[in-house]
Each structure stands twice: as C-alpha cells, then as structure tokens.
Amino acid sequence: MVVLLALDGEDSAEFVQQVAALVSLASRPLLLLYVVDPEPRQGIELARRRFPGRGPLPPPREAAMRAVETAHGAEVLAAGRAACLAHGVSEAQLALQQVEGRPEQAIVRVAAEARSNLIVVRARRPTRGGPRLGPPSVGHVARFVLDHAPCPVLLLRGG
C-alpha cells in the first residue's frame, strides 16, 4: 500500500504528525510529493509580452528563478523526510519526488503513476483566515484531488 503525502510547503512536521495520528505508517511505502507551481513564474514571463521587443526572461535570471524553486522544494521534502524518520519510518520506506505543474493535477497524475492506495492532502488552513468548515474551507487543490483521485483521499484539517 503506497501512501502519497502531498506536501504543500507549510509545516511539513505538523503534516506528518497529523497523518501519523490517523494512519499507521509502519512498514508502508511512503511517497513524499512536492509540486512546484510554475504559474507565478509563467505570469512574470507573460507580463513581458506587454513590452514589445524585450523578449523572454534573460537565461541567467530564469535559471535563478527555477533553481530557487527546486531548492525550496528540496527543503520541503527534506523537512517531510525528517518528520517521517522522527515518527519511526525507515529510510527504505521513503521515496521523495518533486515535480512541476499545476499542483492539483500533478498530485492526481503522480498518484496514478505510483499506483497509490491513499493520497493525503491538506485542506486550506484556517490560520490564514479561511473558514474552518464549509466548501470554501477545502481549497481548490484539495477539492480537485477529492474529485479526481484514483484512490481514497485523506483530507487533513486544522492548523
């Protein structure tokens, strides 16, 4: 049973703690996934089209933007890995994956490719001002995963 933990970049330790309280992580293969959303970078590139003749982002600048995205993703996965190890998960159980794309679509796609038996995804966090309950409390990423996942989904709330 492969459990896919869709890390969202915020407090991975709390994420893993919540999962561990609900699902036994012993001996289960865990896939930690972080999705880099390229939309903000693409938006910056798109905005350049309004300046005729200025062309795309200079390669060094674009490379720096992509590098920091990858580095941040690696940090998130490393934090998730450390939290899993702290909860008794062994290295052999863990797989880390970082992909680029629209988060909701990438989570569903990777879950299908990895033949996951369970996806764990976090709802929109109330600490950011969102409602605790009701449709707006889920968030568009978790909502999409709930609607399109090829397997059961565990929706984490709170935080």
Added chain:
Amino acid sequence: MFAVSLLLVLVRPRGLSEAWAVSGGALAMLLLGAVAPVEAAETLLGEWDLFGFFLGIMLLAGAADAVGFFDWLARHAARAARGDARRLFLLVFTLGALLTAFLSNDSTALVLTPVVYTLVVALGLDSRPYAFAGTFVADTGSFLLPVSNPINVLLVDRFRLGLGDYLLRLLPAALLVLAINAGLFLWLYRRSLRARFDPAKVGQPAEAVPARGPFRFTLAMLALIALAYLGAALLRWPLALVALGGAALLLAGLALSGHPAWARLREHFSGTIFVFIAGLLILVRAVDHAGLGQALGEALLRLASGGTLAAALVGVFGSALGANLVNNLPMALIMAQALERIGGTATPTGAVLVHATIIGSDVGPNLTTVGSLATMLWLLILRRRGLDITPLEYLRVGLLVTPAMLLAAALALWATSVFRP
C-alpha cells in the same frame, strides 16, 4: 495596412517579431506613397527624445542590475519586514512604485519583479502576491512623474507639458491609484499575507553586491540622475539628455573601475524596440494622412462635450480600452495624433484629454497584464490545445482592480482640473 500590422503584432504568426510586423507595414506605407520618405525621416527625427529615453533607461537598468542594485534593494526590504509577509508586501509595493517613478516602469516589471520572486520563493512564501505586486505597480506607479513611463515622455514632449502642471493634475490621482491598488491586493491576498518567514533566511544585502566600489558609484549616479530628471522636467529639457548622459557617465565610470557591467547589458538591451517604435510612428503618420487622426479627435471632442468630467472619463477609459485592444504604445501614439488635430491643451477639455490619455495608457494595461485582449485570447486558445499557460488569473485580478483604479484616477484628474489654482 495599419490594422493588418497590429494584427500581426498581436498574433505573431510563427513567432514573427513585433518589430518586423510593424516595420513591414511602415515599409508598405512608404512604397504606396501614403507617407513620403522625407516626412517619415522628419517624423522619426522629431521623436529623438523618445528613442533616446528608451535607450537611456535600458542602459541604466542594465548597469544597476549588473552591480546588484535590485537584489540589494529586495534584501533590504526583506530584512525591514522582520518576518512579516504583509509588511514585506507593502515594502515591495512601495519599492516598486519608487523605482517606477525614477527608473521607469520597465525596471520594475522586467528586473525587480523576477528578483523579488526569487527572494520570496527562497523564503518559503506564496509568490503570487509579490509577482502581482511587481507587475501591477510597474503600471500603477508609471504616471507619478514624466520619466516614469516612455509614453509620458512622448506626450509631455508633444504637448509641452510643464512639470508643475503635470504634478498638479496627475500626482493626486497617481497616489490615489497606488493606494487603491495596494489596498485591493492586501484584501485579495489577505490569507497568503498572514504568513511569516524566517528573517535569518534573508541574506545580507551586501552579499548581493559583487563589488562595493562600483555599487556605491552607481548608487550616487542614480541619485544624481533622479534629481536631474526633476530638473530637466522643470526646465522642459529633453529627458533623453538626462537618461543618455547619465547612462554614459555611469557606464564610463564602471568601465574605468574594471567592472564587467557591459557583459550584462545584453540582457537588458533590445534593438528591435527602436525598429518597432519607428515603424509605429510611420504607420500612425499614414493613418493620420488618411484623416483618421482628425476623425478620432473630433469623436473625442463630441464624447467629451459634457465638460471636463466627461473628458476625464472618456480619455481615461478610452485610452485604457485601446491600450488593451492593441498595446499601449500604439494607442498612445494614435491618441497623441488625434489630440494634436483638435488643438492639444489649448482648451480645458483638450488639456484634460491629454492628461487622461497618460493615465489610461499607463494604468490601462493592468487590465490584461499581457497588454492586449487579443494576446489574452490567443493564450487561452493555446491553453485549450494543452499548453499549460494560465492567463485567467491575471485577467481576473486585472478586471477586479483596474476599473476601480481608472475610475478613481479619472475623478481625481477632473477634481484637480476644476480646482487647480
């Protein structure tokens, strides 16, 4: 021919450069005799200030970027925010407005925004509010001063606008629009901006500066150039003299110090922009010969016949709409031609229309961010074909924020026109 050229600019079949699309149309106009070669040459020479200003701001932005100026500023903003995402947002927005005011909108949209993006991603923050802040404030802040947008330089030159009158009419509107933009974004991104970041992750600003001597020299030069811009605007001197002269002195100083600023200039320099502008100028001249400039001018007068309030609303929304149908530079050129035909600033209505054109052409592009509805539609078509480009978010934000800013600016312009001393 003008319409075909603009269509090619928007659609860009097979990646056709905008410059070649427009210059092809201009060449056709010359061959057809719509514009005489001598007149075309006079038209181009007459706008030397615009060409020189474009060159100057590209060189200044390139030199500043090469010494780490933008990275240094971004890090200072992050340190001043002390871990608070909302405070960082306000600092970035303010920084963007100030850079736009004195270094022109290109610097903020094309240089500062990617720098800020890199910083906030490294801090683990949601980059959207900051990416939007950078791209929007580049336009919202671009009518603070005459030098804040090349379109302002075009219109200030054409209609001999003095700095005092410019500031009296437009500065209140500019500050109001900036406040509205910041306020709406604080509300729109209120959830993301509740986050905190670890200040220890922000590197020292000095680490962004490869060489301290050239950096300090650049800082001093930029400050002098900013003052010189104000002086030149006050004395109605061509702003290109300051931009080019300042850039030349700055680059000479960096070269003497052995700093390899020249190597980075290629990232910021675009030769095709001059071909694009030249082609547009000839095309607009040909359109004017066909009587369209006069017709548009008379139409504007009819629509603005209700007085200065009508003129403000028509000018702002009309030029904003046009800036999004095509692109703000051709729109500003067309409006300038039309307004010249009806006497420019000779009447109160004409004066308001001219200043309203500045507002609409500068702020209007925020509606679609990519600068034209046609480009937006084209990107949506690409998305349907499976290419993962999502301009809808920008359109949604643009539609939410921009009309409110345009209305507020038009009302502020009318108020300052009515109550000016």
